[in-house]
Amino acid sequence: MTLVLRPNANWRGFEAGQYVRLGVEVNGVRRHRCFSLASSAHRKDRSIEISARVNPDGIVSPYLKHRATTGEMYTVSPAQGEFTLPERRPAHLLMIGSGSGVTPLMSILRTLHDEHHSGRVTFLHYARTEADMLYRDELEDMTRHRPHLTVVRAYTAQRTGGDLYGHLSEEHLAAVGVDVVDVAAADAYVSGPPDLVETVRGIWTARGLADRLHTENFAAPVAPTAAPTTHSVPHAKVIFARSGVSAPAAGVSLLELAEASGLRPPFGCRQGICTTCTSRKLGGTVRHLLNGEVSHVEEEQIRLCVSAPYGDVTLDL
Amino acid sequence: MRTPIMPVPRLTSEQLDGLARDLDAVRDAVMADLGTPDAEYIRRLLRLQGRLELAGRALLYLGFLPPVWVAAVVCLAVSSLLNREEIGHNVLHGQYDWMGDPALSSQNVEWEGLASSKDWRRSHNYVHHTFTNVLGKDRDIGYGIMRVSPEQKWHPYYLGNGLYAALLMLLLDWGFALHDLEVDRLLRRERAWSENREIHRRLRRKIGVRVLREYVLFPALTGPFFFSTLAANACAKVLRDLWTSALIFCGHFPAGVVTFTEEELADEGRGHWYYRQLLGTANFDGGRLFQIMTGHLGHQIEHHLFPDMPSRRYPQIAPQVRAVCDKYGLPYNTGPLHRQFFSTWRSILRLSLPSRVVTRRGATSRRLGRLRVRTDTVGRR
Numbered sequence: 270m271t272l273v274l275r276p277n278a279n280w281r282g283f284e285a286g287q288y289v290r291l292g293v294e295v296n297g298v299r300r301h302r303c304f305s306l307a308s309s310a311h312r313k314d315r316s317i318e319i320s321a322r323v324n325p326d327g328i329v330s331p332y333l334k335h336r337a338t339t340g341e342m343y344t345v346s347p348a349q350g351e352f353t354l355p356e357r358r359p360a361h362l363l364m365i366g367s368g369s370g371v372t373p374l375m376s377i378l379r380t381l382h383d384e385h386h387s388g389r390v391t392f393l394h395y396a397r398t399e400a401d402m403l404y405r406d407e408l409e410d411m412t413r414h415r416p417h418l419t420v421v422r423a424y425t426a427q428r429t430g431g432d433l434y435g436h437l438s439e440e441h442l443a444a445v446g447v448d449v450v451d452v453a454a455a456d457a458y459v460s461g462p463p464d465l466v467e468t469v470r471g472i473w474t475a476r477g478l479a480d481r482l483h484t485e486n487f488a489a490p491v492a493p494t495a496a497p498t499t500h501s502v503p504h505a506k507v508i509f510a511r512s513g514v515s516a517p518a519a520g521v522s523l524l525e526l527a528e529a530s531g532l533r534p535p536f537g538c539r540q541g542i543c544t545t546c547t548s549r550k551l552g553g554t555v556r557h558l559l560n561g562e563v564s565h566v567e568e569e570q571i572r573l574c575v576s577a578p579y580g581d582v583t584l585d586l
Numbered sequence: 587m588r589t590p591i592m593p594v595p596r597l598t599s600e601q602l603d604g605l606a607r608d609l610d611a612v613r614d615a616v617m618a619d620l621g622t623p624d625a626e627y628i629r630r631l632l633r634l635q636g637r638l639e640l641a642g643r644a645l646l647y648l649g650f651l652p653p654v655w656v657a658a659v660v661c662l663a664v665s666s667l668l669n670r671e672e673i674g675h676n677v678l679h680g681q682y683d684w685m686g687d688p689a690l691s692s693q694n695v696e697w698e699g700l701a702s703s704k705d706w707r708r709s710h711n712y713v714h715h716t717f718t719n720v721l722g723k724d725r726d727i728g729y730g731i732m733r734v735s736p737e738q739k740w741h742p743y744y745l746g747n748g749l750y751a752a753l754l755m756l757l758l759d760w761g762f763a764l765h766d767l768e769v770d771r772l773l774r775r776e777r778a779w780s781e782n783r784e785i786h787r788r789l790r791r792k793i794g795v796r797v798l799r800e801y802v803l804f805p806a807l808t809g810p811f812f813f814s815t816l817a818a819n820a821c822a823k824v825l826r827d828l829w830t831s832a833l834i835f836c837g838h839f840p841a842g843v844v845t846f847t848e849e850e851l852a853d854e855g856r857g858h859w860y861y862r863q864l865l866g867t868a869n870f871d872g873g874r875l876f877q878i879m880t881g882h883l884g885h886q887i888e889h890h891l892f893p894d895m896p897s898r899r900y901p902q903i904a905p906q907v908r909a910v911c912d913k914y915g916l917p918y919n920t921g922p923l924h925r926q927f928f929s930t931w932r933s934i935l936r937l938s939l940p941s942r943v944v945t946r947r948g949a950t951s952r953r954l955g956r957l958r959v960r961t962d963t964v965g966r967r
Contacts, residue, residue, distance in 0.1 A: 292686075294625070294685075294687075296621040296622050297620060297621045297622045297623075297624055297625035297684075297685055298621075298684060298685055298686055299685060299686035299687055300686075537708065537711065537712030537716065538712055538715075538716035540716070540856070540859070542711070542712075542715050542716050542859075542893060543707070543711040543712035543715060543716055544679065544680035544683070544692050544693075544707065544711055544894065545707060545708065545711065545712055547680060547683060547692060547693055559610070559856070560610060560613075560614050562614075566686075568686065569684075569686055570680075570683040570684075570686065570691060570692075570693070572680075
């Protein structure tokens with residue numbers, strides 16, 4: 270799923286490799302998701318592009334894929350993230366990406382392309398099969414025009430048609446000519462699922478090159494776990510983000526928990542009527558104490574007096 | 587609990603639990619169904635309100651033509667009414683908090699009323715909606731200036747009951763703003779002046795901005811028609827307040843509403859809270875457009891049971907609420923607006939005299955039986 274957005278005058282631009290928090294209204298409720306930007310940071314029309322794999326059990330990505338129409342308006346946060354190139358572009362860049370994790374790498378590639386960057390770029394591109402490989406045609410096209418760019422296609426669930434097969438290993442690095450010397454000379458950018466990132470980190474750390482490595486995790490959306498039998502989850506933690514205080518979740522309301530932690534949030538009826546204690550939940554899962562309803566919505570307004578933690582919770586308090 | 591004209595059934599604690607379960611089920615079904623139509627409804631209203639205001643302001647450039655001037659006043663009055671009731675009152679109840687839109691969040695929105703949203707949320711959402719009809723707790727019982735229940739002790743001051751009501755009708759917005767200062771409690775030394783400092787500050791700023799805008803800036807923008815515009819703006823506000831107060835008085839100062847004591851609040855469960863809301867409110871009839879123009883105040887019962895449910899859903903659940911009332915033998919009071927209005931005023935005037943008189947009359951009406959109940963029971967907001 271690829272989306273092109275035209276930001277309004279408040280947009281301050283971005284650096285290749287950064288992401289934004291997109292707010293999309295689905296069935297009346299504003300949902301927030303982080304998306305890496307895939308477009309060049311130098312687009313003339315200032316438009317930005319995001320790409321993501323559709324999670325069929327999700328809410329936002331299926332909406333964007335099947336129901337969103339041209340002209341809809343979303344909210345976009347300022348660009349965030351440290352997965353960016355240094356001001357002085359590296360002479361040799363090694364990029365390793367997998368799945369939709371390649372989107373920030375595409376942004377870096379496209380940006381360098383627009384800058385007529387002449388350094389060496391090696392892109393080790395992992396995908397399950399050829400059909401799953403994002404930007405395959407565009408990358409092929411790029412390599413034809415840019416002699417310094419090498420794209421190595423690695424398939425993990427397909428045994429023909431690629432340059433490499435299976436998951437990343439030292440052998441893969443050696444096979445594409447990225448030997449020890451090269452690794453030391455290159456700035457490495459890796460973006461993909463946690464497994465891939467950890468493997469690479471292991472190899473780089475073993476070589477004492479961890480400081481040359483830049484990583485971006487693309488975690489698969491975590492499916493809500495089965496309902497615990499008790500009313501709260503053991504070892505869950507409540508973080509009061511603004512006060513910098515945290516407390517272990519207990520079987521009491523978030524209002525009582527906040528008060529026990531020394532906070533003084535405003536309150537009124539303490540029974541879910543008056544909305545005085547309504548606060549923003551920045552993340553996590555809460556359970557409504559009156560009807561038992563469990564909510565995973567990433568960011569929402571909740572009444573502290575009738576909400577209890579149901580797993581880790583972060584509050585704007 | 588005061589026994590009203592028709593004895594109200596007392597429920598056992600099991601029945602109260604059942605009542606809570608049944609009403610929670612009504613609520614949960616609607617809340618799970620909220621979605622795009624509800625979001626579109628409130629946004630459509632916001633757009634309509636904006637256009638009406640724009641139209642009203644623009645028409646005042648032709649304010650020297652009497653029919654245009656009248657049209658402008660109507661536009662501005664309706665715009666202001668929507669802003670206060672169907673939009674402001676409901677949004678501040680958190681009816682659209684589920685959307686996650688900061689522009690429709692109960693915590694962010696500043697409405698057109700003179701009372702700041704923050705103070706309104708305290709006196710209305712918290713005090714009135716939590717302690718509904720509890721004498722000594724619910725400050726909306728007569729707003730601290732009127733006698734609307736025989737349980738309030740009579741004092742010669744209340745001879746002016748009708749006058750206070752009439753003045754409040756004309757200046758409702760100002761009345762609500764001052765309501766938050768709790769002047770009556772200040773005078774009785776139950777409240778310290780220092781508690782009002784913050785409220786004062788917010789009130790001064792808000793009133794300053796509103797007065798400048800309505801009675802200086804917009805009149806000045808119409809140049810030679812300064813006074814015609816000023817008059818139109820003032821008329822629009824008074825019209826809005828007359829209409830709004832007529833609606834909420836009907837819901838607020840009934841003959842035959844049940845009041846409660848603070849003792850009854852001890853260990854109150856959800857079931858009894860629902861019970862109290864049901865006994866202390868009444869609806870008035872009307873179609874969809876009428877309900878929008880009244881901010882769905884005609885569905886007081888549903889509003890008091892579920893203050894955070896988007897108001898457009900009240901007509902939809904009314905039959906279910908009525909069925910629950912029937913199941914537990916509780917009254918579900920509704921009637922045409924004019925009848926409720928007449929009954930309210932009769933009660934206000936009657937209560938300006940000492941209770942002895944009222945009690946005698948009450949005894950008479952009890953003998954008259956059911957017919958009086960139908961014509962007399964109106965509810966509180």
